[in-house]
Amino acid sequence: MTYETDGRRLIDGIDLTVAPGETVGLVGPNGSGKTTLLRCVYGTLRPTGGRALLDGDDLAALTPKARARRVATVPQDGHLDVELTVREVVAMGRSPHKRFWEGDTAADAALADEALARVGVGDLARRAFPSLSGGERQRALVARALVQQPSLLVLDEPTNHLDIRHQLAVLGLVARESAATCLLALHDLNLAAYYCDRVYVLRAGRVVAAGPPAEVFxxxxxxxxxxxxxxxxxxxxxxxxxxxxxxxxxxxxxxxxxxxxxxx
Structure with missing residues (x-):
């Protein structure tokens, strides 16, 4: 896969495979192309060369709603400028599975409550989302991604703003307990070494090493x-x-x- 803008290649010929059920990490210095690659996967950017395939389907060819039924993402900044409660933001994860006029069912509510509890923000459900700290917002967005029940979770620095306890809890939840396949970018190599089955090391938009952490690091x-x-x-x-x-x-x-x- 390649992505070029303003005559500059931000990712260049990256060939990456994630097997079902795997947790694969992207690591590399700032500016190495991790976020650009993830954006090409979850659809914010369209690759200028190559394709992102999920079970053989070109993700760029899917409608946003169809893609959201299969791919959930937690972006790096965790910013949502919406005057909604935490529970309402988490419940948004069910939207791809509904017609636009459908309200939440009892099953939807149960999924949202369970996800809030699993990331440790159940007591914040009625708080306004913008009032949360950075770490609390990050955990709420992880809960929203889980509520989508995707086959692929894409997470860009999911441990941003989290203290050590919640870093371990969130990564354990998405990498070990979730049924979804996980593709995530991490700066902390020790977290990547423990939670990832395989890692890809990026530098200047290219893969320079790939394999199990014990072989790569x-x-x-x-x-x-x-x-x-x-x-x-x-x-x-x-x-x-x-x-x-x-x-x-x-x-x-x-x-x-x-x-x-x-x-x-």
Missing amino acids: TPALLAEVYGVAATVTRHPVTGAPVVVYLPDGGPDADPEADPDATVL
Whole structure:
């Protein structure tokens, strides 16, 4: 898949596959193309080359409502300028499954209440959505995506604004408990290593590595892609890779190294 605008390729020839039931992560530095790729998948952008297919169907050829029945998304900013309650925003997830004149059923209400409880904002159901903190809004939008009951969940930095407890809870919910296939962008490599079956590493709009986190996350790759020195070990309990950054480049750092090199 390729996306070009103003003569500049933001993603360039990306070939990515997510198998049913998998959780696949996109990682890479700022500006590497993660958000652009996700927008091409969920329909905000139309690829200028290639296609995004879901079970063989071209997502760009579907109507917005048909696509929303199959793909749910949680965007990066979590902004909705609507004067609705949290529960009303979450219930919007049922809209793709209804005719425009149909109201919510008892089953719809039960789904919304269950999703609110699962993301830990059930007590905020009657609050005005704009009054929520960034983390509360993010969790409410995850609940709305779950209520859609999609086959594919697309999440762009779903842990934005969340404290550690809720980062783990939300990722556990979407990656481990949800029946949906998940494609998500993450900055935290340790979260990606634990929750993702496979990861794609992007740089300058291209895939530079792909595979299970244990194979992909190496000190050499982190130095090449992020410009950081790091060690990679295995967690003694989970067995997942654990990335530990060396902020000053470590004991063997080159004294002539760029002091502005990115540190996550």
